[in-house]
Amino acid sequence: MEKAIQRRTNAAQEKRNLIVSAAREVFAEVGLEGASLRAVAAQAGYTPAALYFHFDSKEALYAEVLMQSLEELSDCVLTAAKSAATHEERLFAVAMAFFAFYLNNPRDLDLGFYLFRGGMKPAGLGKDRDTVLNRALENALRPIAVEAVALGATLQDANMLMVDCFAHATGLLLLLHTGRIRMFDASAVEQMEAYLRDKIASLVGE
Amino acid sequence: MEKAIQRRTNAAQEKRNLIVSAAREVFAEVGLEGASLRAVAAQAGYTPAALYFHFDSKEALYAEVLMQSLEELSDCVLTAAKSAATHEERLFAVAMAFFAFYLNNPRDLDLGFYLFRGGMKPAGLGKDRDTVLNRALENALRPIAVEAVALGATLQDANMLMVDCFAHATGLLLLLHTGRIRMFDASAVEQMEAYLRDKIASLVGE
Amino acid sequence: MEKAIQRRTNAAQEKRNLIVSAAREVFAEVGLEGASLRAVAAQAGYTPAALYFHFDSKEALYAEVLMQSLEELSDCVLTAAKSAATHEERLFAVAMAFFAFYLNNPRDLDLGFYLFRGGMKPAGLGKDRDTVLNRALENALRPIAVEAVALGATLQDANMLMVDCFAHATGLLLLLHTGRIRMFDASAVEQMEAYLRDKIASLVGE
Amino acid sequence: MEKAIQRRTNAAQEKRNLIVSAAREVFAEVGLEGASLRAVAAQAGYTPAALYFHFDSKEALYAEVLMQSLEELSDCVLTAAKSAATHEERLFAVAMAFFAFYLNNPRDLDLGFYLFRGGMKPAGLGKDRDTVLNRALENALRPIAVEAVALGATLQDANMLMVDCFAHATGLLLLLHTGRIRMFDASAVEQMEAYLRDKIASLVGE
DNA sequence: TATGAATGAGTATTCATTCAT
DNA sequence: TATGAATGAATACTCATTCAT
Structure with a gap:
């Protein structure tokens, strides 16, 4: 049971990391000000709306x-x-x-x-x-x-x-x-x- | 002739200065990122479009x-x-x-x-x-x-x-x-x- | 058998009621237009997706x-x-x-x-x-x-x-x-x- | 001079009216809540952004x-x-x-x-x-x-x-x-x- | 029965810029 | 020299809904 939760949490964390990585890449390319949620989402292979599940x-x-x-x-x-x-x-x-x-x-x-x-x-x-x-x-x-x-x-x-x-x-x-x-x-x-x-x-x- | 040009140039320069001053004020108030051409124009008493006559x-x-x-x-x-x-x-x-x-x-x-x-x-x-x-x-x-x-x-x-x-x-x-x-x-x-x-x-x- | 069904039905109905109550509370607070499924679900202690099990x-x-x-x-x-x-x-x-x-x-x-x-x-x-x-x-x-x-x-x-x-x-x-x-x-x-x-x-x- | 201003003002007012009419049509079709600025703009033959010139x-x-x-x-x-x-x-x-x-x-x-x-x-x-x-x-x-x-x-x-x-x-x-x-x-x-x-x-x- | 994750369409609004006048 | 009008692209964010698990 705990393991299941742990696994799920890990999966979630992995996805967060994936998004964070995408964000870093976007920042590196276009700079901070130029970076938009859309761009980060695209880089991560997500829809913009999807990011809101992982970040407020x-x-x-x-x-x-x-x-x-x-x-x-x-x-x-x-x-x-x-x-x-x-x-x-x-x-x-x-x-x-x-x-x-x-x-x-x-x-x-x-x-x-x-x-x-x-x-x-x-x-x-x-x-x-x-x-x-x-x-x-x-x-x-x-x-x-x-x-x-x-x-x-x-x-x-x-x-x-x-x-x-x-x-x-x-x-x-x-x-x-x-x-x-x-x-x-x-x-x-x-x-x-x-x-x-x-x-x-x-x-x-x- | 030269004088006329000179006069025109001076007037133009004065207006440029006026706009530049307005921009500095706006920057001081809302920061660089928050500043928009519109805001600068407004501060200078101009229309946004007018600025394009003075600056590219x-x-x-x-x-x-x-x-x-x-x-x-x-x-x-x-x-x-x-x-x-x-x-x-x-x-x-x-x-x-x-x-x-x-x-x-x-x-x-x-x-x-x-x-x-x-x-x-x-x-x-x-x-x-x-x-x-x-x-x-x-x-x-x-x-x-x-x-x-x-x-x-x-x-x-x-x-x-x-x-x-x-x-x-x-x-x-x-x-x-x-x-x-x-x-x-x-x-x-x-x-x-x-x-x-x-x-x-x-x-x-x- | 009938009893089992009956029990299940009762439980289901209770949950429906719980959700309906939550919805009324949300409506009372933020009005009809301002109310979202998410808000109702949250008020009821559910995930939005869960409501779709109870309501089409x-x-x-x-x-x-x-x-x-x-x-x-x-x-x-x-x-x-x-x-x-x-x-x-x-x-x-x-x-x-x-x-x-x-x-x-x-x-x-x-x-x-x-x-x-x-x-x-x-x-x-x-x-x-x-x-x-x-x-x-x-x-x-x-x-x-x-x-x-x-x-x-x-x-x-x-x-x-x-x-x-x-x-x-x-x-x-x-x-x-x-x-x-x-x-x-x-x-x-x-x-x-x-x-x-x-x-x-x-x-x-x- | 006054006439020019008057004429301009009239033109502006006509456009406002055009937009207002478009809005009424949209309201009549899809109701108030369903009406979006986009829809009104489209009905009026404008870009959404254009409406902001006429209305705050x-x-x-x-x-x-x-x-x-x-x-x-x-x-x-x-x-x-x-x-x-x-x-x-x-x-x-x-x-x-x-x-x-x-x-x-x-x-x-x-x-x-x-x-x-x-x-x-x-x-x-x-x-x-x-x-x-x-x-x-x-x-x-x-x-x-x-x-x-x-x-x-x-x-x-x-x-x-x-x-x-x-x-x-x-x-x-x-x-x-x-x-x-x-x-x-x-x-x-x-x-x-x-x-x-x-x-x-x-x-x-x- | 319930969740976490994801989507796609939608929202109002802002921006720098252009152009006819 | 300046304006009013307009544009198109962009912005963050929300929503009801779906689906695999």
């Missing part, structure tokens, strides 16, 4: 897409943390993993900003979902602060470092995606790495 | 808005440059002026990213306009590099610094506007100032 | 709701008939009971008109059901004619009186529900009572 | 339809008033004109009740329009009261008579349109006439 609204679907994206991001970051030996290396690896994720998945960055901002109809996404998304984002970023503390930073400084990394990475990616960074003949990756090395150096301090 | 398309109008915004930004930066005595102070002032401009005009940042990215229908804005906008942006940022060079940086390092400042400011502003920065209990302005002081110190450095 | 279509369900409503109406009228001593009083009581029922259950009146009219998809409700509903309505109204005959009216006059009462009550209720009656500063109940007293007086009269 | 919303269009209907009704009633010599005849003629109008234009009655009730999205139609419609309806009904007063009724009685006539006519028409009146083998027109003769007799009365 367009925004709910988008939120789910973001949620999965954040989870993937978190995985990337955690994996990176494991692959490094020293705290210094770990801090570097972790921040670069964050950076690399959005380097490889540019539309996910758009999505995050779209959803985290006023793009949503009902004042954000409803508090519950907003809270959940916030937490997911925090999960992905916290390792940076953790490593900073391990390297001797105060909690406050660690927090500031985390924000700085977030901001810097985000800024570089934005420049990159909008084609602005070429303008200045600079490489985003190198620039990010240089930024991090600097930060770490001044943290560990000579 | 919605995107062309938006580009003009961005152009004016970049010119204003440039003015702010140049003014800041004049108000400081030493190169160190000037570098700081100039970068903070850039930051402050977008802090006070959040929608202008949106507009920039919208236009510099894929938001445009016909593959960007056409090369001409894109080039013009690029140059305007460069104008606003170059003072940063200029001061860095004056402080002894190589051309390449100065360029990187400029990009870094751009990226960092942009990143912080994005975090701020999307409400993410509160999440980490940090102040965008202080964070930007700290970032700059660090950079300048290591430039002038030991 | 939305219209069939509505017809059943109307049927129950008419039966209730009939009960009210008959009860009123019993509570009065003379034929005069009885005629008055019976007609006012009809009026009062729809005064207290406005949506039931809507439903009646909706179903009795072109609201139905397949040309009414099918003859059978239409006949059944007609008979139920007749049952509720006949006491008026019966009392009129008892007071000396010809069959034809009694019939006309019945129709008149029906029409007048209906008209007043419509005015009341649409808010038109306030416009004329009149009370629906008093107006109905006055109408009836007049009619009865002229029937018993000179 | 579907409801606004419907309100206009009702307005025109009420004006026509008013004309009918006033014409009838002129065609009769005595006050008695006039009262009769006026009330029957009201009745006859809706006898011949059944859908107009539907429309009235739809719009005067909660069928409208934004809480009625907005107070302004509601007031205007109310006044139009009053205009059409007032002659009944006027004649009653001329026949010696108090203001209050005249008002009640007016409401009674309205209600009775409305009730009979509803019965007629829903097919209920045949059920009782009665003629709506005769019934209305008889009702009026009674009322007038008791007004002039012994």
Whole structure:
């Protein structure tokens, strides 16, 4: 009996995932603003109406897409943390993993900003979902602060470092995606790495 | 004859400006995505159709808005440059002026990213306009590099610094506007100032 | 065997009733036009699809709701008939009971008109059901004619009186529900009572 | 100059009328609830979007339809008033004109009740329009009261008579349109006439 | 008997744009 | 230079209904 329910639930979840994947593909192709429910439905092989069985609204679907994206991001970051030996290396690896994720998945960055901002109809996404998304984002970023503390930073400084990394990475990616960074003949990756090395150096301090 | 043309051109330019101003107001109120040609036209006291006499398309109008915004930004930066005595102070002032401009005009940042990215229908804005906008942006940022060079940086390092400042400011502003920065209990302005002081110190450095 | 069938039938009937009740509640809350099968199903604790096991279509369900409503109406009228001593009083009581029922259950009146009219998809409700509903309505109204005959009216006059009462009550209720009656500063109940007293007086009269 | 404006205004008004006529036709064919903007637009030879140039919303269009209907009704009633010599005849003629109008234009009655009730999205139609419609309806009904007063009724009685006539006519028409009146083998027109003769007799009365 | 999933047709409305005047 | 009128495509979303399970 339980098994039957479980099976059904799994099937439902699979279909949700299928739709979410379709949405990501559509986002990647036409961008967030250009993406319509119709397009997502078509990509998923569904009728627009069918999506409403799985998601309450367009925004709910988008939120789910973001949620999965954040989870993937978190995985990337955690994996990176494991692959490094020293705290210094770990801090570097972790921040670069964050950076690399959005380097490889540019539309996910758009999505995050779209959803985290006023793009949503009902004042954000409803508090519950907003809270959940916030937490997911925090999960992905916290390792940076953790490593900073391990390297001797105060909690406050660690927090500031985390924000700085977030901001810097985000800024570089934005420049990159909008084609602005070429303008200045600079490489985003190198620039990010240089930024991090600097930060770490001044943290560990000579 | 020339005068007549001149007069006509001036009148035309005034009307363009009027429309551009209306557009900025509308953007400030409802944001970029929420803004429609109709709304802009209404704000300017025109019929939607009338705008097409002054601008080829919605995107062309938006580009003009961005152009004016970049010119204003440039003015702010140049003014800041004049108000400081030493190169160190000037570098700081100039970068903070850039930051402050977008802090006070959040929608202008949106507009920039919208236009510099894929938001445009016909593959960007056409090369001409894109080039013009690029140059305007460069104008606003170059003072940063200029001061860095004056402080002894190589051309390449100065360029990187400029990009870094751009990226960092942009990143912080994005975090701020999307409400993410509160999440980490940090102040965008202080964070930007700290970032700059660090950079300048290591430039002038030991 | 018969018992088994009987039991099954009873259970089925109970469920039908449950759904019908749910439908009446929904109608009372959001009105006829605003009511959807989904809403009714939800109110009844069912899936929309489940209703199709109990009713052939939305219209069939509505017809059943109307049927129950008419039966209730009939009960009210008959009860009123019993509570009065003379034929005069009885005629008055019976007609006012009809009026009062729809005064207290406005949506039931809507439903009646909706179903009795072109609201139905397949040309009414099918003859059978239409006949059944007609008979139920007749049952509720006949006491008026019966009392009129008892007071000396010809069959034809009694019939006309019945129709008149029906029409007048209906008209007043419509005015009341649409808010038109306030416009004329009149009370629906008093107006109905006055109408009836007049009619009865002229029937018993000179 | 004024003439030009006038001409333009007239042209616009003609188109509005064309659309309103189309709407009435559609209503007559498929009823109020079944009528969609698309259908009205198609009937008028327009694109749905085009209607929005002439009317703010579907409801606004419907309100206009009702307005025109009420004006026509008013004309009918006033014409009838002129065609009769005595006050008695006039009262009769006026009330029957009201009745006859809706006898011949059944859908107009539907429309009235739809719009005067909660069928409208934004809480009625907005107070302004509601007031205007109310006044139009009053205009059409007032002659009944006027004649009653001329026949010696108090203001209050005249008002009640007016409401009674309205209600009775409305009730009979509803019965007629829903097919209920045949059920009782009665003629709506005769019934209305008889009702009026009674009322007038008791007004002039012994 | 009931459900979850899906459909297809339908809804009002908005948008950037065009064109005759 | 500007308008009024019109278009066609797009939007998210709802509905009654069906069907395999």
